Amino acid sequence: MYFYDTYTREKREFVPLKPGEVGLYTCGPTVYNFAHLGNMRTYIFEDLLRRTLEFNGFQVKHVMNITDVGHLTSDADTGEDKMEKGSRRTGMTAWQIADFYTAEFRKDMARLNIVEPTIWSRATDHIKEQIEFIRCIEAAGYTYQTSDGVYFDTSKLPTYGYLGRLDIEGLQAGMRIDMGEKHNPTDFALWKFSPGDQKRQMEWESPWGVGFPGWHIECSAMSAKYLGSFFDIHCGGEDHITVHHTNEIAQTEACYGTRLANFWMHAYFLQLDDSVRMSKSSGDFLRVETLVEKGYDPLAYRMFCLNASYRQKLNFSWEGLDAAAKSLDRLRAISHELGDPSVVDEDYLDRFSEMVDDDLNMPRAIALVWELVRSDLPEGVRKATLLKFDTVLGFGLADWKPSVEEAPAEVVALLTQRQQARAEKRWQDADALRDQITADGWELMDTPEGPKLKPRK
RNA sequence: GGCGACGUGGCCAAGUGGCAAGGCAAGGGUCUGCAAAACCCUGAUCACGGGUUCAAAUCCCGUCGUCGCCUCCA
Structure with missing residues (x-):
């Protein structure tokens, strides 16, 4: 298998650190609002990765975090905690919000046939681990304290910013962020103190004072707990390259001296037709529920995503979704008409493997699907092979049946x-x-x- | 202002040095009383201008255009 590794900026052969096993960490949602279709594109990519690894016979230990505290509305570390903000907006407590949106997220995953991670890990369930991690960084001499928190001193880490190929000088020059009391623009909070004049809904005791963990520390702490200080693959959206993942690596390098993961893989953004940003903070956005309301099968969106490379930005449009929905309908009907599976065709299977193992080339794999179903192989062989492909593609073809609606x-x-x-x-x-x-x-x-x-x- | 990406048939999108995948739409055909569905067939020389090479959509330079990040984002 070959995957594109953002860290080395090249496609290279994937060999698990431990034979037969793969440790996979995927950055999960910040549960202060619904997930939008752009978010889901990344989770679909990660699902394809997971399924491809399992298709190749690996045992995958997949950890996904739930960020339910500490993600501020600004990376300048001056913003408000998203959970507290969401609480004000909805009238629910921060804890209720986290539960509600976590449940909604899992519902969306299920509707897109995304396999659940082996381990869900909530940030608030791992405060102790995060405090210990910060102490480790502190002991290594990479921290300093200001009036509002404990910060990571990025100037002490020569390799800081390698993942994102950050131009530190350039960042200083074109700086548009509020430094606060930070020493360097790239420094970030490890622990934030609760404001003196108010009590937060989510706050904990720590060696430095009452407060809450910074956003980046949870991933370093929880991945180390479940997967070790150096594991196989870490994934997320492309936006995480320059800040979140860069900071995770800094934390782990400071504490363990490793770059956290052997492979760093990132899904590129879904963009809207009319160039409207699809951000959570804009308030109005497309989500799986929107598709359902419009009468689409959510899996049409999965098909839409599989038709493009995960490493290329993808433009969403209703025309594009219609095309995907139509082709999925046809594929389902064809699959159904093929009847019962017999034996898998080894030649097609080899070709399919080669495609998905080549950095998840799903567009080609889909093209092969069409070639397969229109080939002159016996129907049972076509069906068996198609179902085998579907263990990676995830369209649920084995269970699909045409809807039988009685006319009045x-x-x-x-x-x-x-x-x-x-x-x-x-x-x-x-x-x-x-x-x-x-x-x-x-x-x-x-x-x-x-x-x-x-x-x- | 700084950094980066992209521009392939009507639409979406693979391919990144050796005759341009696939899907959707469109046109033609088979089937059908008609129609639908299904099936078959048909189309692009790859933004533009230079250059490197036996050979470029694929590499280099320039131009134009679109977009992203640097501010919350997957």
Whole structure:
């Protein structure tokens, strides 16, 4: 297998650190609001990665964090905690918010056929680990304290910013962030003190004072706990390259001297057609629920994503989603008509493996799917091979069945009349009756097995 | 202002040195009383201008255009 590693900026062969096992850490949601389709693109990518690893026979230990504290509204470390802000907005407590949006997130994952991680880890369940991690960094001499928190001194780490190829000088020059009491623009909070004049909903005792952990420390602490100080793959969205992941690496380098993960993989952004930013903070955004409300199967969005490379920005449009929905419908129908699976075709399987193992080249894998289903292999072989592919693609083809909706009695009556008219070759009457049925919202098809009705879309 | 990415048929999108995948749409055809569905067939020389090379969509330079990050973001 070959994956593109952001750290080295090259596609290189993936070899697990421990034979047969893979430690995978994927940055999860900050649960202060719903996840939008852009977020879900990243989770779909990670799902494909996970499925591909398992397809190759690896045992994957997959950890996903739930950020339920400490993620500020600004990376300048001066902003408000997102959870507290969400609490004000909704009237729920910070804890209720976290539970609510975590549940919503898992619902969206399920609707997109995303496999759940082996371990969910909530930041607030690991305060002790995070404090210990900060102490480790402090003992190594990389911290300093200001009036509002404990900070990481990035100037003491020569390798700081390597992942993002940060131009520190340039950052200083074009700086647009409020430094506060920080020594360097890239320094970041490890622990923030609760404001003296108010009590936060989420706060804990620490050696430095009552407060809460910074956003980046949770990933270093929790990944170390579950996967060790150096594990196989760490994933996230492209926006995490320059700040979040850079800081995670800094923390772990300070404490353990490793760059945290052997491979760093990042999914690129989904962009909206009209160039409207799809950020959580803009308030109005597309999410899985939006698709459902519009009558789309969420898996159409999965198909939409699989048609493009994860390392390329992808433009979302309703036209594009329609195309994906249509092709998914066809694939499902074809799959269903292929009947029962027999044996997998080894040649197709080899070609498929080569594609997905080449940095998850899903567009090519999908193209191979079409070639397979239209090949002249026996139906059972095509079906068996397709289902094998689907363990990676994740369309749930094995379980799909055409929906059988009963037409209302009046429509059935019209159909009966039409059959009568046809039998008597009164074609005009037959056509008029079909128009009537169409107007009632049903599509009529004459098949070798007789007429069939299905709801019009 | 700093950094970076991209520009492939009507739309989306693979391919990154050796005859340009796939999906959706469109046109033609088979089937059908008609239609639908299904199936078959058809189309791009890769923004533009130079250069390197036996050979470039793929490498280099320039121009134009679009977009992203540097501020919350996956």
